[in-house]
Amino acid sequence: MTRLLSAPWVLLGAPALRGGAPVALRDGAVALDGDTVVAVGPAAELAARFGRPQRLEAVLLPALVNAHLHLELSHLAGAVPGGAGLPAWIEEFVRARLASDPAQVAPAMVRGAAQLSEAGVAAVGDISNTLDSMEPLAAAGLAGTVFHxxxxxxxxxxxxxxxxxxxxxxxxxPAAGLRVVESPHAVYSTDPAGLLDLLGGAPASLHLAEDPAERQFVTTGGGPFAALRARMGGPPGRPGWARSPVALVAPRLGPGWLAVHVVDLDEADLAALRACGATAVLCPRSNDQISRAAPPLTRLLAAGIPLAIGTDSLASSPSLAPLAELGALQAANPAVPAQALLPLGWNGAAVGAPRVGRLAPGTAPGLLAAPLDGLRADDPFRFLVTGEGALGRRVEWLARHRPEVHP
Ligand SMILES: [Zn+2]
Structure with a gap:
């Protein structure tokens, strides 16, 4: 049986063409058969086809994507002090992880997966050393990729x-809807030949250009990451390894690869990223917590680099909510229209769930309602990124995502 829902605003999600703007329908409607979208369009038009709609005072939107998190670190929420840059944070993180209670890992992952669901997330790019995150993610109905x-x-x-x-x-x-892809952690923590080999396989994820110390390491062989690498049993760095971390790996990246963070970018790095076609995943709240730094959003947008949003782990982020993360990006970049930001939260393709993030007939991408609570939303995109609190704007599920099955 078809169910018709109408609302003052219906957002269609990620634009069909890259570089296009996402569409907002005023007085729109969505027809659903179970969780599957049957039709999307103006409420008056759909009412003529499907009968009287159920009217919701809300902004309707496709479910969201968190393209970078580490669910297995959820038990370290609030346990790692930040502010002194990434090398110092990693030292604190290793200490906190060793001191933590292993019995807390699994229950914290279950709570983290519930938080993702509460935040309207249907697909994730999850980083895992153990693959123990697969079960809680799948149990919460989350699809996407676990980067091993x-x-x-x-x-x-x-x-x-x-x-x-x-x-x-x-x-x-195996978990329905979740694929697993082997991935290196970062340039400074991986053997040079092995790094390039790992990046030569299936499209992977890599922490990249997160901190200026990474540039220092690949250009001079020295700095705090050289010391960290020595403690990890690695050979000394070599001066002139590459012009920059991005220059080192860009020839191995292509569409489908995720370059996570990309905070420290010069113009040549932007050009190299653009040329390789990789997606940049921004985690601004984590960058702020760890380094008091921020990704260069306007330069990335101007360069036309494909973008996605991630929260990073609860060890460096207050929540796993993409809307709150986009809210932080909007607050730091008030001149960027919210309409240009929302597609970062609908990039299902970035995590191997291409149907998530767009309301297209015949698909079940997950449908959310963000209640207006008596507010007027002249700009529905802006409304979504101005919700307060760690989860950002409150959302409710109207239809669940049905994951595509990965072999
Ligand atoms: Zn990370």
Whole structure:
């Protein structure tokens, strides 16, 4: 049976053409058969086809995508002090992880997955060292990609880590809608030859250009990441390894790869990112917490680089909510129209869930309502990114995402 819902605003989601603007229908409606979208259009037109709609005083929108988080670090919420840059944060993080209670990991992941759902998230790009996040993600109905992250600063250590990771993947229970892709952690934590090899496989995710110390490491072989790498058993860095972290890896990246953070970018880095076609995943609240730094949003937009939003883990972010993350981006970039920001939260393709983030007939991308609570929304996009609190604008599920099944 078809159910017709109408609202003052219906947002169609990610624009069909890259670079296009997302569409907002005033007095729009969505016809649903179960969770599947049957039709989207002006309320008057759809009422003529499907009968009288149920009217909601809300902004209707497709479910959201969190393209970068680490669910398995949820138990470290509030446990890692920040503000002194990434190398210092990593030291604090390692200390906090070692001191944490292993019994808290699983329940915190269940709470984290529930928080994703409460925030209107249907698909994720989750980073995991253990793959233990797959079960709570799948149980919460989340689709997307689990990036199976490996470390190893020397060839031997990386080979051992990759072997263990392969065995772990072979024994992991597959979850409908979640694919698993092996990924390196970052340039400074991976053996150089192994890094390029890892990036030569399936489209992976990489923490990239998160902190100026990364540039210092690849250009001079020194700095705080050289010290960190020595403690990880890696050989010393070499001066002149590359012009920049982006220059080092860009030839191995292409459409489908995720370059996460990209805070420290010069003009040549922007050009290299643009040329390779990788998607930049921005996590501004984490960057602020760790380094008091911010991604160069207006330069990334002007360069036409594909973008997505992520929250990073609860160890460096107040929540796993994409709308709150977009709200932070809007607050830091008030001149950027909210209409240009929302597509970052609808980039299902970035995490292997291409139907999430757009209301298209015949698909079940997940449908949300953001109640107006008596407010007028002249700009529905702006309304969505001005919700207060760690979860941002409150949303309710009207239809759930039905994940596409990955082989
Ligand atoms: Zn991360």
């Amino acid at each position: 992250e490996v470390f190893g600063a020397s060839p031997d250590r990386l080979a051992t880590a990759r072997q263990a990771a392969r065995a772990r993947r072979a024994s992991a229970r």
